């Protein structure tokens with residue numbers, strides 16, 4: 001439990017503890033999200049979702065387009081807050097949403113507090129636009145260190161190490177425009193991992209990659225999971241990616257349809 | 262470094278924005294230097310009046326005139342109880358045409374009875390070359406030139422110069438005073454009276470004799486007495502007399518200078534406001550272009566304050582670069598114009614360190630302020646929406 005409260009340093013211990021205590025890393029209940037486009041025109045992207053992610057798991061979220069996968073990931077990644085149950089933004093049956101991360105209630109946190117958690121305890125990989133175009137690969141990775149208040153030599157060597165992990169040491173000084181799509185994606189993964197966060201969230205990390213590159217990225221994630229015990233949540237369309245994960249959460253129309261191991 | 266890379270993403274746009282600020286600061290520096298120069302002249306004039314002298318002239322009004330007065334008035338003014346010293350003087354324009362068109366201080370020919378020292382002058386004249394006039398010069402055509410006049414006519418000690426149709430030998434050139442004497446030629450009193458008479462219309466001239474004509478008096482009150490009681494008594498001598506004390510001068514010159522200064526600085530500020538708006542526009546555009554990048558930064562943990570800081574620093578940098586270039590160009594123009602003006606005796610600008618430093622600080626702060634609103638907008642973006650932005 002102590003390790004979960006401070007999961008940056010020793011993710012491996014988080015996993016070891018979890019097998020004993022079975023405290024989830026991330027747990028959400030009654031998660032809803034309704035987008036209002038106009039007075040009448042609303043889209044219920046999430047209609048009451050319960051999820052539970054154990055430390056050290058690699059979980060895929062799959063489902064048809066528009067089923068709410070990204071929306072769920074944004075809520076789990078504290079990028080969006082779930083709708084309140086008071087009906088103001090949709091929740092009609094009045095069930096209060098709950099969301100905890102590492103044992104903390106994160107539903108009502110301020111923007112600043114969420115930002116801090118994202119910076120220190122989470123890593124993000126998005127589908128296509130991941131990197132700051134004016135910065136080199138190394139500087140992009142260093143951004144994440146910077147936001148987690150890590151600086152100096154230690155941050156630099158951690159960033160170089162992260163680039164080495166994804167096999168891009170040679171490319172540290174290159175700008176995104178000088179990198180292939182797969183390489184850019186690997187820089188983003190290096191950035192997501194550099195702070196050794198407890199949770200890495202990835203929205204279609206292989207969506208723009210061919211199957212050879214997809215296998216490469218996937219192998220990398222699995223290796224990191226094995227070696228560092230980090231938890232991964234991957235949103236994907238790709239059956240191959242799904243099969244490589246410990247568990248698949250299948251969504252449809254804003255609801256979880258089923259889960260499979 | 263990173264900021265420079267951001268700025269160099271859209272080189273033309275950045276350059277145009279910097280140009281906007283540059284023009285604004287350039288205008289501020291140039292007009293500010295002009296205002297400095299005006300303030301300086303007013304300040305030096307004020308020093309002259311610090312001696313407590315009262316200027317007296319004929320023709321009334323609030324500003325000195327060069328109408329003829331009778332030298333006999335000297336004794337009547339001296340008879341006023343608190344008056345200590347009275348110095349008669351004659352002044353005229355160097356020539357008739359530059360009386361109206363000259364900017365700044367007009368070239369003058371002036372004279373006071375030679376060798377008459379009051380011991381009370383606060384503006385001490387020194388000769389940079391040659392000597393000042395002495396009592397023994399009375400009766401000979403010699404002249405001491407102000408430094409600007411000497412430069413304008415390229416005259417040195419020993420040269421001759423024609424003033425109002427008569428030849429004079431230059432016996433001295435004054436050190437710079439930053440005010441009227443720089444643009445004056447000083448000649449013996451009798452010669453001045455003679456030349457002055459030739460400038461008057463013949464009807465007026467007919468009733469005057471050269472040795473009795475003056476254009477004004479400097480009246481020094483006894484120490485410790487208020488000039489105002491004396492001016493009232495002087496005006497009582499004749500309704501034709503006008504007077505000016507140091508306080509009057511400060512009020513008059515101060516109000517002219519203040520008006521001119523506010524016009525000049527106002528022009529500078531308006532151009533700067535335009536430059537500032539172009540920074541707002543540039544930063545807003547550049548942020549719109551970078552929306553997804555800001556989304557990424559926010560998503561991976563950049564706080565709002567940090568986003569604001571980055572953008573404000575970037576636009577402050579634009580302001581600083583523009584300001585520095587503007588200052589450099591302004592300084593160049595001011596220096597060139599002063600060099601060109603020196604030969605014709607009109608120095609219009611004075612660029613002080615204060616003006617220089619504050620203009621760059623000002624443009625930097627302006628840039629920062631201009632970036633602030635777009636920065637706040639960027640910081641408030643929803644990271645997810647920003648990521649999806651096309």
Ligand SMILES: Nc1ncnc2c1ncn2[C@@H]1O[C@H](COP(=O)(O)OP(=O)(O)OP(=O)(O)O)[C@@H](O)[C@H]1O
Pocket residue numbers: 035036037043044045063064065066067068069070071072646
């Ligand atoms: N910002 C938004 N405003 C309005 N509607 C939105 C917004 N974001 C998502 N939606 C809608 O919510 C629903 C769920 O969207 P979401 O992006 O979660 O789907 P997804 O499962 O990730 O789809 P895809 O596989 O295409 O990425 C969709 O119908 C979508 O149109």
Ligand SMILES: [Mg+2]
Pocket residue numbers: 069070071203
């Ligand atoms: Mg999606």
